[in-house]
Amino acid sequence: MPDPTRRRVLTSAGRLVLGTAGLGTAGLGTASLGTAGLAAPAVARERRVWRLATSWPKNAPGPGTTAARLAERITALSGGRLTVELHAAGELVPALEVFDAVAAGTVELGHSAALFWSGKMPSAPYFTAVPFGLLPEGHDAWLTAGGGQALWDELYGAFGVKPFAAGNSGIQMGGWYRKPIAGLEDLKGLRVRMPGLGGEVLRRLGAAPTTLPPGEIFTALSTGAIDGAEFLGPWQDLSLGLNRAARYYLWPGWHEPNGSAEALVNAAAYAALPEDLQRLIATCCEAENRRGPAEAEWRNAEALARLREDPEVTLAAWPEPVLRAARAQSEAVLAELAEASALDRRLRDSYAAAKARLLPWGRVGRHALLGAQLGA
Template sequence: MTKATLSRRQALTGAAALGAAGASTLARPAIAQGLTRWKMVTSWPANLPGPGVSAQRLADRIGTLSGGRLTVEVFAAGELVPAFGVFDAVSQGAAEIAHTASFFWQGKVPGAVFFTTVPFGLTPTEHVAWVERGGGQALWDDLYAPFGVKPFMAGNTGFQMGGWFKKPVTSVDDLAGLNIRSAGLGAEVFRRLGANAVAIAPGEIFGALESGVVDAVEFLGPFSDIALGFDRVAPYYLWPSFNKPNGTGEAIVSTGAYEALEPDLQAAVTMACAAEASIGLAEADWMNGVAVASLRDQSKVTFARFPADLVEAAKPAANEVLAELAAKSPQTRKISESYTAALSRLGGWSELSVAPYLTGRIA
């Protein structure tokens, strides 16, 4: 898969990292003359605007912060393992690091979904506050420890849109029998509203939408969505995204590979992930603004709000889904309780700060 052209700065950084990574082996890091080479498997098409770019930028930054002592070669979805196979690849030692999203693993590890996004849940900045200051990271570490992997926030696609639809949605009844590509807990909410929600790997979504396998798609925000061409097939772009109010990108690192590093190289990995969590969100907000303006100028897309009855029906459905998820295991309940407590505490502040400010600014 051909990688998209990078900026001059990215290219110079990436060339050094990728050149050093070229001779890497599959099963374990290659250490020669003080150099360590890792493979990164991802759930994204190569350099997909948003998460695919985050993955490459993360690899480049690890190489830079390590002074070239740790280099990371990036493999797009399907090049070494399928998009939904990256967790197992790192857990089983086929790669040292992956870039993905935690809600892809909710079937294997139900509590993982909380670390990407939850319907009617935390916003991007609230989510960071929970993970960094509210105990989320320790819960995440404990959740993944039995699989021999360590998780990091490493990118963020920000607020999502509600999705691309081939036909208008005027009431909740319009979801009955509709085939929609969706992921995470939001997919189950759509099912309870009458839709047929299916999980499709990012690189395969456009083909499914174009061919009629699905009638609608919810993926990310307009920046990433139009790069995949959804606007060419489904002209109705709905909002708000009650099902995905956040988009944390996840780096999962082999615990063994991480612990084998010198302390300064461990710090390079940790700091590179933290930097990408911040930079990815800034890029998403900026480029989504650019993309919305472009779509409106072209007048080919109809922006529409989800009807009130649909959103009203989605809230109790989401509560039911979360309650059932929490009941799956004591560990999942513990994560759910922590997340819910954070939602209450942080939501109280957001209601006094962000919400009235935006209302006043828009008025």
């Protein structure tokens, strides 16, 4: 006779698992079989198994470890009701196809960066970084208080994807180059790994930008297939060995002053979850979104100190003429994006309003304080 306390449960994502119902408050081991009969069984709770595909190499410091912690948090805090299996770039889907896999329901979860989807949604990079745009805390302020999240939901919702901010690599560096950059002429024809809006700005300055997944950057740079590459900050760049592939390390990271990572959730699978598990996913993403930049700030400072002591590395600022030209081209790129659709225009206007609101406070607050600390 089948055990009445167990039943087969088909999850919303089609993964077949077993659900277990407890008997009363005493549990199966102590349930009484007196004349009153068995206590009414509790409703069996579904146990779901979701797959999380990422754009990052396995155990990659920063976004890779953020994705791993996200999977662990959801699994642990759900008590196993929602088990998340982590898959690094290429294990289930290629690094740059994570969005499509989530949209199609091939996987229920993804962890990546919005700038990779500019070919599908030209304004998607707003949700990772905008050249000369908001810093990490300003970006989060726009999402949570300035209407950015609603626009993000609308943009991705057309593909059946629900996005969450889930990690941040902080302010970034300007990238590694095999030859020094002394002025605009040195950018002509330069093959540079720089995705997103920053790459488009470089293209307008005469360079030849390309998009490569993180796991392919070192080989391309070390073999000379590309002349320069940006990834994230010193901590993550050293983890890829980029200091062994090129010598000149430029700052600041004007192309990505913010480094938001995103959790992508298949909207249908998310809607099928009980409300408490939906809230749990949102809370776990928020926790990683807070931990990520703190971790990056500490590790980047540590890694930069190591680089300063490396005689094989030359740290240098972007030449001022390049920064001026890049700033002007950035404004032109954003203006053109706004003409693509009504949503793109609303997105640009919302972001511009947030920047206009936050910059004056940043000038008299954070920037002034940093200048005072440095004696500048």
